Every structure is written in structure tokens, then in C-alpha cells.
Amino acid sequence: MKFYAGVDSGSWTTKAAVIDEEGHVLGTAVTRSGADLAAAAERAYATALANSGRTGDDIEAVWSTGFGRNTIPFADGSRTELDCHGRGVAYYLKGPLVVIDVGGQDAKVIRLDAAGHRLSHRMNRKCAAGTGSFLDEISLRLGIDIGELNALGRGATESLELSSFCTVFAGTELLTLIRSGKRPADLAMAAYRSLVKRIVSMDVLEGRIAATGGVVAYHPIVVELIGAACRGEVVVPPHPQEIGAFGAALAALAACEEHDTSDTAELVQP
Amino acid sequence: MTELASTNALRATMDAYYRSLADAALRKTAPVAWCTSAGPVELLRALGFAVHFPENHAAMMGAARTASRYLPLAHAQGYSQDICSYLTSDIGAYLAGESPLKAYGLERAPAPDVLVFNTNQCRDVRDWFEWYGRELHVPVVGVHSPRSIDDVTESDIDSVTRQLESLVAPLEQVAGTRLDDARLMAAMRASRDAARLWGTCLGTASARPAPLTFFDGSIHMGPAVVLRGSDDAPAYYRTLLAELEQRVENRVAAVPGETLRLYWDGMPVWGRLRALSTMFAEFHTAVVASTYCNSWAFADLDPAEPWRSVARASLELFIARSEAPKERYIARMVKFYDVDGVIFHDCRTCPNNSNTRYGMPGRITERLGIPTLVLDGDVNDLRCFSDEQARTNIEGFVEQLTDARGATSARGSR
Numbered sequence: 302m303k304f305y306a307g308v309d310s311g312s313w314t315t316k317a318a319v320i321d322e323e324g325h326v327l328g329t330a331v332t333r334s335g336a337d338l339a340a341a342a343e344r345a346y347a348t349a350l351a352n353s354g355r356t357g358d359d360i361e362a363v364w365s366t367g368f369g370r371n372t373i374p375f376a377d378g379s380r381t382e383l384d385c386h387g388r389g390v391a392y393y394l395k396g397p398l399v400v401i402d403v404g405g406q407d408a409k410v411i412r413l414d415a416a417g418h419r420l421s422h423r424m425n426r427k428c429a430a431g432t433g434s435f436l437d438e439i440s441l442r443l444g445i446d447i448g449e450l451n452a453l454g455r456g457a458t459e460s461l462e463l464s465s466f467c468t469v470f471a472g473t474e475l476l477t478l479i480r481s482g483k484r485p486a487d488l489a490m491a492a493y494r495s496l497v498k499r500i501v502s503m504d505v506l507e508g509r510i511a512a513t514g515g516v517v518a519y520h521p522i523v524v525e526l527i528g529a530a531c532r533g534e535v536v537v538p539p540h541p542q543e544i545g546a547f548g549a550a551l552a553a554l555a556a557c558e559e560h561d562t563s564d565t566a567e568l569v570q571p
Numbered sequence: 572m573t574e575l576a577s578t579n580a581l582r583a584t585m586d587a588y589y590r591s592l593a594d595a596a597l598r599k600t601a602p603v604a605w606c607t608s609a610g611p612v613e614l615l616r617a618l619g620f621a622v623h624f625p626e627n628h629a630a631m632m633g634a635a636r637t638a639s640r641y642l643p644l645a646h647a648q649g650y651s652q653d654i655c656s657y658l659t660s661d662i663g664a665y666l667a668g669e670s671p672l673k674a675y676g677l678e679r680a681p682a683p684d685v686l687v688f689n690t691n692q693c694r695d696v697r698d699w700f701e702w703y704g705r706e707l708h709v710p711v712v713g714v715h716s717p718r719s720i721d722d723v724t725e726s727d728i729d730s731v732t733r734q735l736e737s738l739v740a741p742l743e744q745v746a747g748t749r750l751d752d753a754r755l756m757a758a759m760r761a762s763r764d765a766a767r768l769w770g771t772c773l774g775t776a777s778a779r780p781a782p783l784t785f786f787d788g789s790i791h792m793g794p795a796v797v798l799r800g801s802d803d804a805p806a807y808y809r810t811l812l813a814e815l816e817q818r819v820e821n822r823v824a825a826v827p828g829e830t831l832r833l834y835w836d837g838m839p840v841w842g843r844l845r846a847l848s849t850m851f852a853e854f855h856t857a858v859v860a861s862t863y864c865n866s867w868a869f870a871d872l873d874p875a876e877p878w879r880s881v882a883r884a885s886l887e888l889f890i891a892r893s894e895a896p897k898e899r900y901i902a903r904m905v906k907f908y909d910v911d912g913v914i915f916h917d918c919r920t921c922p923n924n925s926n927t928r929y930g931m932p933g934r935i936t937e938r939l940g941i942p943t944l945v946l947d948g949d950v951n952d953l954r955c956f957s958d959e960q961a962r963t964n965i966e967g968f969v970e971q972l973t974d975a976r977g978a979t980s981a982r983g984s985r
Contacts, residue, residue, distance in 0.1 A: 383967035419971045
């Protein structure tokens with residue numbers, strides 16, 4: 302049995318995944334990216350290895366993805382997160398698919414055909430609205446830990462709207478609502494609605510939809526609201542936060558298989 | 572990337588132009604007119620003006636990445652961050668008392684005797700020139716062109732022709748000379764020849780591998796913009812064309828190992844021209860052609876019919892057209908250059924040169940079955956451009972096109 306690994310160096314967190322040659326996930330890890338991306342990648346990889354019960358010597362190849370994909374010294378190759386998120390989701394779900402990835406710093410909509418090949422992608426504009434940063438900002442304004450936001454939103458009873466396109470303006474709107482005595486639970490829900498409104502305006506979201514990313518992993522409300530906006534079911538694949546790292550591991554596996562095939566092909570050429 | 576040897580000749584040509592501009596301003600060898608890049612420059616040349624192009628001036632600041640120093644100065648004057656960053660760079664540089672032409676002895680842009688605009692590109696050029704008109708107490712004249720034109724009609728041409736003719740008297744007054752028909756015809760011939768040669772140069776990129784890229788074109792289009800109406804422009808393009816034809820014959824690639832070919836619509840990101848050029852080359856991807864560089868190929872100028880042919884050319888310009896002719900134009904270019912995909916630059920401060928905002932990328936994909944990518948950025952304001960996001964977008968697009976090609980050939984081999 303051969304083993305492969307992927308590391309997703311994201312803006313907030315670095316994820317790692319170890320898989321076997323059939324694509325089964327043996328171990329994953331998530332760590333803060335911080336300012337030293339290479340060190341974060343080392344940490345995440347070491348933890349994922351430990352969680353998988355493997356050592357570095359067992360691994361055939363490690364591929365990287367994420368915005369820091371080119372800063373990981375031990376990576377044997379890299380693919381963009383657009384590729385790896387699509388690849389990771391396509392392993393679990395049959396296409397055609399629309400993959401929505403909501404990360405800390407960006408949001409992506411990736412279209413895949415029936416075979417899992419990418420047809421197009423859209424990324425958010427240079428703006429925090431529609432990303433995890435927006436939820437962080439809102440949590441700060443509400444004076445709570447981001448980990449409490451989803452539970453807080455569950456208690457919403459009044460439907461409030463944040464109409465602004467801009468994170469700073471939305472923060473100001475929030476202050477106005479706080480001053481007018483609105484409940485934190487309703488404000489939290491309003492923030493989620495605002496985030497989702499931004500995401501669903503990135504592309505036409507029809508057909509089978511899958512949601513991934515850290516925001517999706519920790520804020521199930523976002524998935525429900527996307528589903529409501531698109532009037533359809535939104536599927537969350539296993540380990541949605543580490544799906545990019547998983548996709549990178551699958552890319553490593555594919556590259557090694559291709560290499561093996563081409564070696565063989567070379568041998569049979571006249 | 573393979574550097575063009577003609578770059579030396581280009582540098583000499585542009586240096587001579589900037590020196591002549593400095594001479595006109597400092598030693599009063601000629602009256603100075605400022606002109607918009609698609610303005611009636613042939614008329615100005617025929618009247619003996621040295622012609623300065625504020626758009627070129629602003630692009631120099633963009634390429635040198637000094638624009639970011641000047642933009643806030645114009646914004647503080649009440650010029651929004653959302654309007655043309657050429658305008659705000661240029662006015663900001665004036666307010667700072669600086670100019671990229673310092674190397675030619677000019678502390679500021681050469682003082683104008685008259686400002687001449689054509690609104691075929693956008694309304695911003697008029698506001699831009701009127702700011703200087705008020706500041707410097709210099710006459711501002713121009714052509715108020717219709718915009719967003721479907722088919723160019725005879726009445727559109729009549730209107731612009733009459734406006735062009737009406738510029739003659741005030742410009743003669745500033746120049747202190749009468750318009751000489753022979754000089755006008757000579758300027759028209761030089762413009763036409765330069766435009767045709769430039770168009771032919773750009774057309775060489777239909778070859779595989781392409782001998783030049785959009786990034787080369789953005790630099791080498793300098794004479795087609797600032798030396799229209801002068802014999803120096805066709806002279807330069809003969810040199811460039813010879814080199815490009817030689818490259819095509821010898822299969823010399825601008826991007827060694829050219830694998831993918833792309834088309835670029837929209838403005839360059841001047842402050843990242845080199846970085847983007849290097850990035851695409853790293854991906855063995857040649858951005859072989861663009862709407863932008865081809866916009867200065869006014870091939871139908873006719874010296875025998877100067878006014879009407881200038882009017883027609885200025886109206887037929889891509890940027891002056893409505894969505895339908897723009898879409899047809901891009902479709903023609905995509906087919907002619909046989910590209911794998913189209914990149915649309917959504918230039919934050921130039922809605923007129925951003926063809927992303929009314930569904931064009933989707934329509935092009937649907938019409939031609941070709942993938943498109945929208946890149947957010949700006950011509951001069953680098954605060955509107957994210958290096959990381961651009962890289963991921965571009966690299967992701969290259970992956971997508973490469974994988975699609977692999978899938979197609981795999982299917983074909985079965």
C-alpha cells in the first residue's frame with residue numbers, strides 16, 4: 302500500500318491530510334498559519350502523520366495547495382486551491398457539481414462537469430465580505446468568540462438585514478442596530494444572511510451544490526442559508542475544512558500514478 | 572521570455588519624441604498641444620504642434636509604480652477613487668510638481684498652449700482636460716462623440732466631421748499658422764501607415780508559436796499612440812515588423828515552450844506588466860493578443876478624405892461601441908488568434924475599458940465555447956489589485972485549460 306499527503310496553506314489555517322492509494326483519509330490536522338507558513342505546514346503535516354499512524358518515510362509524495370502553496374519546502378508539487386477543492390469534493394460526490402468554498406480570506410465558486418473536470422471558477426473580489434474575516438469582525442463587534450456565533454445565531458427570532466456590501470459599513474450598520482436595542486442573536490443571524498447574500502451573488506448556483514471550507518465546517522447555519530437561497534440541498538463532504546489538503550493529496554497520488562504509467566509506456570515504445 | 576531586439580530602436584524612437592517635447596516646452600521650438608490618445612492628432616501635427624498625451628504620461632507613472640504617490644493628491648481635490656486612475660495619477664503628479672519626463676529635463680508635463688479632447692473613449696478625458704484648462708488658463712477644445720454606438724452611421728460621421736472641422740479655426744489661432752492641406756495629408760499618410768504596420772505586427776501573433784505577446788505589445792504600441800501623424804512611427808514599425816516576421820519564419824517564441832494561448836481584454840495593469848508577463852511565461856502561456864493593443868490600428872484612415880475618415884475611425888474604435896459590436900469583435904479576435912481562453916481585466920477605475928460588467932464573459936463562453944476568466948485590478952491604482960488573488964486566479968485558469976486539453980486528447984486517443 303502506498304501513501305500520499307497534501308498540505309493546504311491557507312490565509313488563516315494550514316491543513317494537512319494523509320491518504321492511502323485508494324484515497325481513503327487516514328489522518329488530518331488543522332493549525333494556525335501565522336506568519337511562518339513553512340513552520341505551520343511542518344506542524345500540520347507532522348500532526349496529520351501522527352493521526353494517520355504513518356511516518357514521513359511512508360509517504361510517496363506530498364503536494365501543496367492554498368495561497369502559501371509555493372512556500373512549503375517539502376512539497377513535491379502544487380496545485381491551486383481551485384483545483385484541490387474541486388478534486389477533493391469530486392472524490393466523494395458525483396458531478397456535475399457547483400462547489401462553494403468559504404475560507405478565511407476568500408470565497409470561491411467552482412463548477413465541475415460530470416467527470417469532475419473544472420469548467421470555471423469565480424473568486425470573491427478584493428473584499429472581506431462573504432468570507433470568514435467578515436464573521437470575525439462581526440464577532441468582535443458583538444463581543445463574543447467566533448466559536449459562539451453559530452449557536453448565538455440559532456436563537457434568532459427577528460429577521461434583520463445588514464444591507465451593506467462592505468464589511469466596515471456592515472459593522473457600522475450593526476452598531477446602529479445594537480443602539481436600537483436589537484438582540485445579539487438576531488444580529489448574528491443577520492450577519493450570516495449578509496455573508497450568504499454575498500456568496501450567492503458570485504455565480505448562478507443551480508444543480509447539485511457542495512459546500513466546503515472552514516466557515517462551512519464551523520458555521521452550519523451558512524450551509525442552511527445557502528440551501529434556502531438556492532432552493533436546493535447543499536451537501537457537505539466529509540472533513541470540509543481539510544478538503545483542499547485532501548485534494549492536494551489526491552493530486553500527489555494522480556501525479557505519481559501518471560508518472561508510473563508514463564514510465565511503463567516508455568518501456569513498451571518501439 | 573524572449574526579448575525583442577527592436578526594443579533598442581523603440582527606446583531611441585520614444586527618447587527622440589520626449590526630447591522634442593521637452594524642446595518645445597523649454598526652448599519654445601513649437602507650440603504644445605495636449606491631446607487624448609484617440610483625439611485628432613493628425614490635425615495638431617499638421618499645424619506644427621508638439622503633442623503631449625496625458626494618458627501616456629499617466630501610463631508611465633503606472634509602469635514606474637509612482638502613481639500611488641500621486642493618486643491621494645487628486646482624491647483630496649474631490650476626484651473620486653472610483654474614477655479614471657490615469658486622470659487622478661496625472662493631476663496628482665501635477666499637484667506634486669513632478670513628472671516621469673524629468674529624465675528629459677521636464678520637471679512637469681510640458682506646459683500646454685491648448686488642450687484637445689475626444690470623448691469617444693470616455694467622459695473622464697474631458698473633465699481631466701478641463702481641470703487643466705481652469706488651472707493653467709489654457710483653451711480647451713474637443714469633439715463630443717457619441718458613445719456606445721451599434722453600427723456607425725453616416726449621421727454620426729457627419730456630426731464628428733463637422734466638429735473636427737470646427738476645431739481648425741481655434742487651433743490655427745493658437746498655432747499662429749494656417750492649416751496646410753499638404754501637411755495634413757502627410758500626417759494622415761503617416762498615421763495610416765503606422766496603424767497598418769502596427770496592425771500587421773500584432774497580426775503576426777496568430778502564428779504558432781506567437782512572436783510577441785500582449786505584454787510586448789503594451790510597450791511597443793508607444794509610437795502608435797504618441798507618434799501618430801509622424802513619419803517616425805511607420806519607420807519604427809517597419810523595423811519591428813521585420814523582426815517579428817523573422818521570428819515567425821524561424822519559429823522563435825515570445826514565450827518559450829508556448830503551450831496555451833490567451834486573449835486579454837481590457838487595460839494593462841501597468842504596475843504589474845513585468846510580473847504578469849513573467850508569471851504567464853512561467854506557465855508556458857502566451858497572452859498573444861488584446862483588444863487594447865489593437866485599438867490603435869486605425870487602418871482605414873484616408874488622406875484623400877481626412878475629416879470623414881478620422882471621424883469614422885474615431886467612431887469605429889472598440890471602446891466607443893455598444894456591447895453587440897464589441898462581442899462580435901472579441902469573437903473575431905478569438906478565432907483569428909486561435910486562443911484557448913480569454914482573460915477579462917475588470918479595471919476598477921475604467922468602466923469604459925472593462926467589458927465584464929454587462930455579462931460579456933458569459934456570453935463569449937456561450938457563443939464560442941471558450942473559457943473566460945475575470946481578473947480584478949486597475950490600470951494604475953495598485954490598491955485595487957491583489958497579487959495573491961491574481962496569481963491563484965491565473966494559475967487556476969491555466970490548470971483548468973491544461974486539464975481540459977489533457978481530457979480532450981485522452982478522449983481522442985481512445
